[in-house]
Amino acid sequence: MENTLIYDSDLHFEHKQWELELEFWKDELKTFKNRLNExxxxxxxxxxxxxxEHFQNEFILHGSVIEELEETIEEHExxxxxxxxxxxxxxxxxxxxKHVKFRKRMETQRQIYADLKIEFFQFLTEYWT
Structure with a gap:
């Protein structure tokens, strides 16, 4: 990054993208929790x-992670x-x-969440009849 200017407008744009992604995850988690209740x-x-119970715990945990990520974005903003x-x-x-580290954290969390969804859908395929 030597001699490169990074503008806050560029980072703000990325923050907004992440916020939208986190909102989507929260909506998905509501749907997944409803499916569990059924x-x-x-x-x-x-x-x-x-x-x-495993999925219920994972969804609660992921919800907490989402809140933490949202707080970090808000602090950076x-x-x-x-x-x-x-x-x-x-x-x-x-x-x-800090922003670059957070980007990596988002990428990691994105993969963790994708893996959880795959696991949950496999479970639903097996037990949803």
Whole structure:
């Protein structure tokens, strides 16, 4: 990144994309939780109930991660706004570094969530009749 200016408007754009993605995930999780609730009364086998509990826990955990990611984006947006107030339109290296690390975190979380969805859909294929 040497001699490259990174503008807060570019990072703001990426933040907005992430916020939309996180909102989508939250909506999906609501749907998945509803599907779980439909299945809870249908099965009594301990192994199936354990799987249902597993997904319930995973969805709660992922919901917490989403909240944490949203808070981090909000904090970064506030930090960028402070820079903007003093007339800085390009961010310093440490702030850009934080953004790049967060981008990697989003990429990791995106994969974790995709894997969870695959696992859940496989479960539904097996038990949704």
């Amino acid at each position: 299945l809870i009364g249908r099965y009594e086998a301990p192994d199936v109930l354990a799987k249902l 506030s930090n960028m706004a402070e820079h903007s107030k003093i007339g800085e339109v390009a961010l310093d290296v440490s702030l850009v570094d």
